[in-house]
Amino acid sequence: xxxxxxxxxxxxxxxxxxxxxxGEQARAQTLNEGWNVLEGKFKGGPEGLARGFTKGAKVxxxxxxxxxxxxxxxxxxxxxxxxxKLEMKPNEIAKEFDxxxxxxxxxxxxxxxxxxxxxxxxxxxxxVHALEVLQFPKALPIHKLHNARVLAKVAKLGQPELADTLIxxxxxxxxNDGVRYYMLQGLATxxxxxxxxxxxxxxxxxxxxxxxxxxxGQNATPEEIEGFHVFRRxxxxxxxxxxxxxxxxxxxxxxxxxxxxxxxxxxxxPPRIDERVExxxxxxxxxxxxxxxxxxxxxxxxxxxxxxxLAQEAESERANKEIRTHPxxxxxxxxxxxxxxxxxxxxxxxxxxxxxxxxxxxxHKIINGAQINANEQTWWSSPQSxxxxxxxxQGSADSAIKPGQPSEPEK
Numbered sequence: 001x002x003x004x005x006x007x008x009x010x011x012x013x014x015x016x017x018x019x020x021x022x023g024e025q026a027r028a029q030t031l032n033e034g035w036n037v038l039e040g041k042f043k044g045g046p047e048g049l050a051r052g053f054t055k056g057a058k059v060x061x062x063x064x065x066x067x068x069x070x071x072x073x074x075x076x077x078x079x080x081x082x083x084x085k086l087e088m089k090p091n092e093i094a095k096e097f098d099x100x101x102x103x104x105x106x107x108x109x110x111x112x113x114x115x116x117x118x119x120x121x122x123x124x125x126x127x128v129h130a131l132e133v134l135q136f137p138k139a140l141p142i143h144k145l146h147n148a149r150v151l152a153k154v155a156k157l158g159q160p161e162l163a164d165t166l167i168x169x170x171x172x173x174x175x176n177d178g179v180r181y182y183m184l185q186g187l188a189t190x191x192x193x194x195x196x197x198x199x200x201x202x203x204x205x206x207x208x209x210x211x212x213x214x215x216x217g218q219n220a221t222p223e224e225i226e227g228f229h230v231f232r233r234x235x236x237x238x239x240x241x242x243x244x245x246x247x248x249x250x251x252x253x254x255x256x257x258x259x260x261x262x263x264x265x266x267x268x269x270p271p272r273i274d275e276r277v278e279x280x281x282x283x284x285x286x287x288x289x290x291x292x293x294x295x296x297x298x299x300x301x302x303x304x305x306x307x308x309x310l311a312q313e314a315e316s317e318r319a320n321k322e323i324r325t326h327p328x329x330x331x332x333x334x335x336x337x338x339x340x341x342x343x344x345x346x347x348x349x350x351x352x353x354x355x356x357x358x359x360x361x362x363x364h365k366i367i368n369g370a371q372i373n374a375n376e377q378t379w380w381s382s383p384q385s386x387x388x389x390x391x392x393x394q395g396s397a398d399s400a401i402k403p404g405q406p407s408e409p410e411k
Contacts, residue, residue, distance in 0.1 A: 031083070049066060054118070058117070075125075077150065078129040079133060081146045082140070104154060108157065123154050123158070130150045144176075148169070155189040160193075163190055166202075184206075184238050187238040191242065206238055229275060236260055239282060254286050258299055260275055261306045262302035276309060277331045277334070280338070281335055284335070295391065295392060295394055300346075300355045301351075301389075302401055305403070309380075311377045332367045335363060
């Protein structure tokens with residue numbers, strides 16, 4: 001079975017019914033009223049207005065009827081799966097999400113400037129109402145999972161306030177890992193759009209999450225193990241959007257990424273190659289001229305270790321055409337783009353330039369499906385590829401990477 005399919009099944013199995021018991025009485029009453037009440041409020045004038053806005057009609061933020069129509073539209077997309085009991089109808093929740101995704105990806109994207117007023121009001125009401133369902137005790141895990149996906153999708157429309165919502169849900173001990181997975185996706189989308197203080201707050205939450213998240217138990221099924229790696233990869237990918245090596249002495253995004261890229265023994269279970277590549281991409285794009293302690297050559301050294309592992313695994317699968325566990329060409333192309341940024345920001349550092357130039361040649365071979373000889377595979381793990389610096393942050397011994405055992409090969 002494909003990894004993506006196994007992961008989705010794992011998300012559903014992991015979803016648990018014990019959720020947050022809090023919430024305002026008004027919200028509970030709204031969700032208890034039933035679909036007929038919500039539909040009755042929406043039908044007629046409000047629905048016509050809302051559908052017009054999705055097609056480009058102008059929104060007046062001072063018109064209460066406009067605001068009410070947008071609020072009801074947001075409730076239809078968030079409350080609807082619970083109130084209509086769509087879990088009883090095969091594929092209906094998936095269809096409902098597709099409808100919402102089309103609104104965000106196509107209708108609003110068609111004219112971002114012209115749709116700005118609608119998008120700003122709609123995304124905020126979606127944020128509020130999706131969170132209400134996530135915190136509603138009577139909603140089933142599948143209803144919560146849908147609203148988690150909705151929050152991740154609406155992150156495409158921006159809004160700094162959404163970051164606080166995503167972090168709150170991520171930290172909520174009553175939420176399941178399926179919901180948290182989509183919070184991580186939303187953070188990855190939102191991170192580049194955030195102002196520095198809020199981005200630093202998100203970085204702190206992600207570092208804390210990755211440092212505290214435990215892996216599956218000894219008796220975990222292959223699906224659970226697969227799911228955990230995909231789940232953790234989402235957290236690494238979100239953290240990789242941060243460009244500041246260190247927020248403070250305790251929150252150092254670059255160090256966490258270097259640990260994953262360099263396969264540090266402290267990362268358990270050991271990171272898979274796709275996790276390591278995501279970390280290497282983020283590490284390559286770290287840039288902070290004012291941070292005099294951050295040593296880019298040491299970061300490049302951990303990227304080098306990742307390149308060696310990537311070469312070995314990609315070449316092994318190239319020789320066995322029946323096995324494909326990762327999209328090697330896509331991973332290589334994304335890493336190549338990141339290496340270009342690394343070189344651009346450190347073009348005076350001879351070691352960094354050497355790693356980038358040699359790494360780019362290696363990645364070209366992976367992209368073109370060319371054979372990678374044994375010497376090229378092993379060079380990256382030899383002392384010849386070691387960086388001049390001995391730690392990521394000068395004078396900080398705990399920022400040195402201690403290589404561990406590679407992750408178990410996928411089956």
